[in-house]
Structures are given as structure tokens and as C-alpha cells.
Amino acid sequence: MKCSYCENNSIYHRKHSGENLCGNCFNKSIEHQIYKTISKFKMLKPQDKIILGLSGGKDSMVLLCNLITIQKKIPNSPSIIALTINEGISEYREKCIIKSKEYCKINKVKHKIISFKEKLGKSMYEILEIYKNNYGKIYPCNICATIRRHLLNDEGKKLGGTVLVLGHNLDDVSQTFLMNFLRKDFNKISRMNPFLEENNKIYMKKIKPLMKIPEKEILLYAQNKELNFVNVPCPYKIKYPILRKRVQSFLNNCEEYSPEIKFNLFKGFVELSDILWEYNKKLRGKKINFNTCKICNQLCGKNREICLFCEIKEKIAPY
Ligand code: SF4
Ligand SMILES: [Zn+2]
Numbered sequence: 001m002k003c004s005y006c007e008n009n010s011i012y013h014r015k016h017s018g019e020n021l022c023g024n025c026f027n028k029s030i031e032h033q034i035y036k037t038i039s040k041f042k043m044l045k046p047q048d049k050i051i052l053g054l055s056g057g058k059d060s061m062v063l064l065c066n067l068i069t070i071q072k073k074i075p076n077s078p079s080i081i082a083l084t085i086n087e088g089i090s091e092y093r094e095k096c097i098i099k100s101k102e103y104c105k106i107n108k109v110k111h112k113i114i115s116f117k118e119k120l121g122k123s124m125y126e127i128l129e130i131y132k133n134n135y136g137k138i139y140p141c142n143i144c145a146t147i148r149r150h151l152l153n154d155e156g157k158k159l160g161g162t163v164l165v166l167g168h169n170l171d172d173v174s175q176t177f178l179m180n181f182l183r184k185d186f187n188k189i190s191r192m193n194p195f196l197e198e199n200n201k202i203y204m205k206k207i208k209p210l211m212k213i214p215e216k217e218i219l220l221y222a223q224n225k226e227l228n229f230v231n232v233p234c235p236y237k238i239k240y241p242i243l244r245k246r247v248q249s250f251l252n253n254c255e256e257y258s259p260e261i262k263f264n265l266f267k268g269f270v271e272l273s274d275i276l277w278e279y280n281k282k283l284r285g286k287k288i289n290f291n292t293c294k295i296c297n298q299l300c301g302k303n304r305e306i307c308l309f310c311e312i313k314e315k316i317a318p319y
């Protein structure tokens, strides 16, 4: 089969668009999509200080590789800082850190690594020992993701960052949207609005330039570019029946018969988050505010006094 755009043989059939693509045209299409997303959603300004959450997996490696190229075209832009969080998931995260370090060294990117142990006094293993009797209500990923989110934001701010860049792809974003919908968490949906200009004392502006690219295409691109990334999932993701996993397999099943389904969800999410954000803005005008944590001032779930991060910190603190 020939490529839809040149004389080369195709290596990939893009089901949702019907295109056949050779390696070169495929790579260009991914790079173009990243650039287009950044530009359409006005994600970056030339003087932004970028903090990139680098896990060592395919998504963040692809993102860093592309941001380096994009930034080279912008004269005098502040250099990117890659920020890796080490939860202390031995073997898995150690491999990720080795690959992240290597890539940053070769590409002369400043790389900062911080750990749960250093910031909270306990590693993931030690935290889970305290929580193991609560599984069912809360799983390792809920705890880990909550801590990672806080540390990325707090450390990113300390490093002088203005934008936190995350490697979430189309699959991640559509799953998160559907999960928030299933939990009836409309506040979260409104705050995920990609047009949102959040850069204040508490939160850095968060952007996701891969949010319109399916996970399988990121993987193919990373392989085409011979990026040295970790290609095994975290052991905790495999082990526990978290909602994300169930939503992921539901969407993948639907996609078999409706290849456009994740794109539709993405478009629906952008439209709905826009409507909900405007609606919430009107409510805030009437002094109805989002619920915030009494300790750290960050947003927290309905009917909570303190956020999950502060709750975890209190629970694991030594007496
Ligand atoms: S899969 Fe879960 S436990 Fe593993 S790094 Fe991600 S959030 Fe943490
Ligand atoms: Zn081609």
C-alpha cells in the first residue's frame, strides 16, 4: 500500500481518517499536530519558563524531544527544565530515571529529580504499608497520582516555572473526562478546560500538547524516532482494578467499531468544559466558590475540610 502523500510504502493506516502513511509522513503529521495544538490552544508564550514532567515513558520523551525542537526556533527563550518524581517504586522508576537522565544529558536539558522520601519522609512502599487496609476505598494509583500532582506543581513553582507541561495523550484525556463524568465531578471537568489560563500563586498553568494524539500513535512515533524510553507499565497499574483501567478497556473496545470515538469524546470535553467554566464563573460572581483545602489552599473535593494530599501527609507523618 502506498502512502497517501508520497511515493513511499505506507507503514500505518490511520483508521479514523482513512490515511495511509509512510514513516516520514507519519512522523511529520505527529510533529505538526503537536505544533498545531500548542498554537490553537495558545499554550505557550515565547518567554514561558517550561517545566516538563519527565517520567521516562514514551509520552514525556516524545514531548521533550518536540519541545526542544520547537524552542530552538524561538530566540532567547528560557531553557526547559525536566522534572522527574521518584516515588520509590523500585526497579520500575529506577529504569525510568536512568533513561530520563541519559536523554537530558545528551540533549543538554537541565534535569531535576525529587522523591517522595525526600519531600514527605516516606517512599511509596512505606506509604502503602500504612494504607494497605484501606484498599477498595483508595488504591496505590490514587495516592501516588495525588502526591505526584502536588509535587510537580510545588516544585515547578520553586524552580521558577510558568508552565507545567505534561505528556497526557488523547487516551489519557478522554479517559479522565469520562471518569469525571461517571463520578459526576463537573467542577473538575470545567477546570480541565484547555483554554484555561491558570497561573497564580497556587497553581502553575498546566498544558498537554499531546492531548489530541492517540496513545498508539505516540508509541509508533517514539519507536520511529528511536527514543530510548521505558516501555513497561508501572506494576501498580497492572495489579489493581482502578476505574481508569476499566474505562480504558471500555473505550478501546468501542474504538474497534468506532475509530473516531476518542476524538469525539475530546471534542465533547472541550465544549462541555467551556460551558461549565462559564457557568461556574457566573456562580463565583455570586460568591459561590470552589471548595478549598484548609491547610494548603488548593482545591479539594466536595464536603472535604482538607485535600487528599494533606490528608495523606497527616496520616503518614511520624508522631
Ligand atoms: S501507575 Fe499509578 S502507582 Fe504507578 S506511577 Fe502511575 S499513578 Fe503511580
Ligand atoms: Zn509519505
Ligand SMILES: [Zn+2]
Pocket (backbone or CB within 6 Å): 293, 294, 295, 296, 297, 298, 306, 307, 308, 309, 310, 311
Ligand atoms: Zn491540602
